[in-house]
Amino acid sequence: MKIDRLIGILSILLQKEMTTAPELAEHFEVSRRTINRDIEALCKAGIPIQTSQGYGGGISIMDGYRMDRTILTSKDMQMILAGLRSLDSVSGSRYYGQLMEKIRTGSSEFLSGRDSMLIDLSSWYKGSLAPKIEVIQNAIENRHLVEFKYYAPSGESSRTIEPYYLVFRWSSWYIWSWCLTREDYRLFKLNRMDMLVETDREFTCRKVPMPELSNEKIFPGGINVKALFAPDMKWRLVEEFGPNCFTESEDGRLLFTADYTDMDNLVTWLMTFGAKVEVLEPVEARNIIRRNAEETLKIYMED
Numbered sequence: 001m002k003i004d005r006l007i008g009i010l011s012i013l014l015q016k017e018m019t020t021a022p023e024l025a026e027h028f029e030v031s032r033r034t035i036n037r038d039i040e041a042l043c044k045a046g047i048p049i050q051t052s053q054g055y056g057g058g059i060s061i062m063d064g065y066r067m068d069r070t071i072l073t074s075k076d077m078q079m080i081l082a083g084l085r086s087l088d089s090v091s092g093s094r095y096y097g098q099l100m101e102k103i104r105t106g107s108s109e110f111l112s113g114r115d116s117m118l119i120d121l122s123s124w125y126k127g128s129l130a131p132k133i134e135v136i137q138n139a140i141e142n143r144h145l146v147e148f149k150y151y152a153p154s155g156e157s158s159r160t161i162e163p164y165y166l167v168f169r170w171s172s173w174y175i176w177s178w179c180l181t182r183e184d185y186r187l188f189k190l191n192r193m194d195m196l197v198e199t200d201r202e203f204t205c206r207k208v209p210m211p212e213l214s215n216e217k218i219f220p221g222g223i224n225v226k227a228l229f230a231p232d233m234k235w236r237l238v239e240e241f242g243p244n245c246f247t248e249s250e251d252g253r254l255l256f257t258a259d260y261t262d263m264d265n266l267v268t269w270l271m272t273f274g275a276k277v278e279v280l281e282p283v284e285a286r287n288i289i290r291r292n293a294e295e296t297l298k299i300y301m302e303d
Contacts, residue, residue, distance in 0.1 A: 175187070225285070229273065
């Protein structure tokens with residue numbers, strides 16, 4: 001990605017008195033023309049970079065404008081590396097690993113002791129997620145439309161989007177985009193995408209609003225849930241909803257109350273508890289679970 005390369009070039013210039021375009025091109029595995037464009041972009045961003053020709057010449061940051069790296073403490077550097085390491089856990093490329101090595105090389109005096117924070121954003125689906133993330137990152141950088149097949153509770157559909165932001169939230173990865181089919185901004189879950197491709201069709205960037213990612217916005221509630229859980233299910237309730245989502249009844253069972261958004265998701269979640277839960281409200285959920293149990297029993301009774 002261009003932004004990673006720009007940060008990497010800046011990091012090298014801060015650590016070395018001088019470097020050359022061929023050295024940078026070899027380091028980042030790109031052409032000299034690409035490096036020249038990157039240097040121009042850094043100059044436009046206000047970084048005072050100077051170049052000199054001939055023997056002993058090269059690329060450097062102007063004297064008097066060099067950033068004092070002591071502004072970053074050891075703890076600051078550890079946090080930066082923890083963040084980069086978390087991105088590397090889902091990356092399908094070497095960008096973040098290379099950037100971590102560059103920072104480590106020039107900042108060894110700030111990195112004493114052991115790492116105290118390890119973040120892994122990958123999941124059981126890392127093998128399929130990393131290629132999708134890489135495709136979307138490239139499409140965002142190139143301003144190319146993305147096409148894919150999407151699987152949603154309402155059914156399957158083919159979508160074409162303008163990709164803007166990769167989002168990690170609620171333990172999953174999403175893409176915030178303008179959907180050409182719906183003619184509106186949409187949040188798509190990467191795990192539900194298939195046949196994802198970056199097209200060669202360019203798009204003009206919109207004035208994109210930041211996605212509203214509050215639980216109240218995405219999961220507005222509306223379904224009032226009451227259920228009694230077996231005492232040995234306390235760990236799951238605490239893990240998923242926190243320790244204040246239930247009260248202990250006289251018989252030891254846990255009275256759970258919450259607002260839910262989608263009936264299908266609610267029923268699916270409740271049924272993962274099997275006989276460890278009794279649904280009190282809503283009545284519709286009770287009826288659906290009973291019908292599902294009866295249909296399941298028929299299947300196994302046939303044996």
